[in-house]
Amino acid sequence: MSTERHVTTKEAPPPDSGEGIVHEYDGILEADNHLPRWWLMTLYGAIAFSALYWLGYEAFKALPSPREAYAIEQAKAAAAEAVKLKAMGAASDENLVAMAKNAAAASEGKEVFTKNCVSCHAANGGGGIGPNLTDGAWLHGGKPMQVYATIKDGYVKGGMPAWGALIGEERVRLAAAYVISIKGTNVPGGKAPQGAPEL
Ligand code: HEC
CATH class of the missing domain: 1.10.760.10 (Cytochrome c-like domain)
Structure with a gap:
């Protein structure tokens, strides 16, 4: 079962030029592509926002709740x-x-x-x-x-x-x-x- 599959994977063109490949297992190529900057910024932005939100609304109760x-x-x-x-x-x-x-x-x-x-x-x-x-x-x-x-x-x-x-x-x-x-x-x-x- 798996034999057939890895053959296909090998035959298929690699996901990128091959430079990013860091891992190969059983014919499966694993690349370590960098996450796009915009994606990371969204993530970090959300983390920073949640921290400020929590401080403002929960920890210090400095900001009024919508109610x-x-x-x-x-x-x-x-x-x-x-x-x-x-x-x-x-x-x-x-x-x-x-x-x-x-x-x-x-x-x-x-x-x-x-x-x-x-x-x-x-x-x-x-x-x-x-x-x-x-x-x-x-x-x-x-x-x-x-x-x-x-x-x-x-x-x-x-x-x-x-x-x-x-x-x-x-x-x-x-x-x-x-x-x-x-x-x-x-x-x-x-x-x-x-x-x-x-x-
Ligand atoms: C010294 C006691 C006293 C104080 C203080 C007082 N009242 Fe009276 N009030 C009465 C009495 C006794 C009556 C009933 C008068 C009567 O029998 O004609 C009355 C009647 C009323 C009535 C009419 C009730 C009805 O059945 O028609 C209103 C309204 C009223 N008072 C409001 C007030 C307000 C508002 C205040 C404060 C600003 C106040 N009163 C302070 C003793 C007082």
């Missing part, structure tokens, strides 16, 4: 949008809802809420001295502009301070956006509903 990069982009876009929303003229149902949906504005609103409102409405908005802001029931209305007006002008006799004069209109707007963003989430352990359901 992180996406989150960073999203946050930047939301922040830019939040600046625009805050600069919009008078508060309206539309721009309050837009703010509530904007991650950056809602998180600024959460800060305002944490600083000023949690003593009476609880950290999660579930209520305490003041009503639960996460249920569907409202003493003074749950529409965006109603929530905004309640926060701005308060119901001082009922125990809700008028925040407009205390923290300024912009922060009232942010707090209203935050309340709108948690409304209807019905946090566990919240205070029993007070008032009427939002129409």
Whole structure:
């Protein structure tokens, strides 16, 4: 079997001039051709790239993963949008809802809420001295502009301070956006509903 084959190999013209032949076994000629430079460069390039890639993404975590990069982009876009929303003229149902949906504005609103409102409405908005802001029931209305007006002008006799004069209109707007963003989430352990359901 192999005899026949090596005869054929010998008869066939050598793969190159014969100069590169370094090995002959059983009539099989083995050449040691140099790999083309472009091929080697691709290989070394890939090795160098993988080392840098590993250092950047795995060892030092210096570069953001695509997921992180996406989150960073999203946050930047939301922040830019939040600046625009805050600069919009008078508060309206539309721009309050837009703010509530904007991650950056809602998180600024959460800060305002944490600083000023949690003593009476609880950290999660579930209520305490003041009503639960996460249920569907409202003493003074749950529409965006109603929530905004309640926060701005308060119901001082009922125990809700008028925040407009205390923290300024912009922060009232942010707090209203935050309340709108948690409304209807019905946090566990919240205070029993007070008032009427939002129409
Ligand atoms: C000193 C306690 C207190 C603080 C602080 C407080 N609230 Fe209130 N809040 C109340 C009370 C009490 C009521 C209910 C008023 C009433 O019965 O008319 C209320 C009502 C509300 C309502 C209307 C709820 C409804 O059912 O219509 C909203 C909205 C609200 N507060 C938001 C806020 C926000 C936002 C802040 C922070 C900027 C805040 N409150 C800070 C006590 C407080």
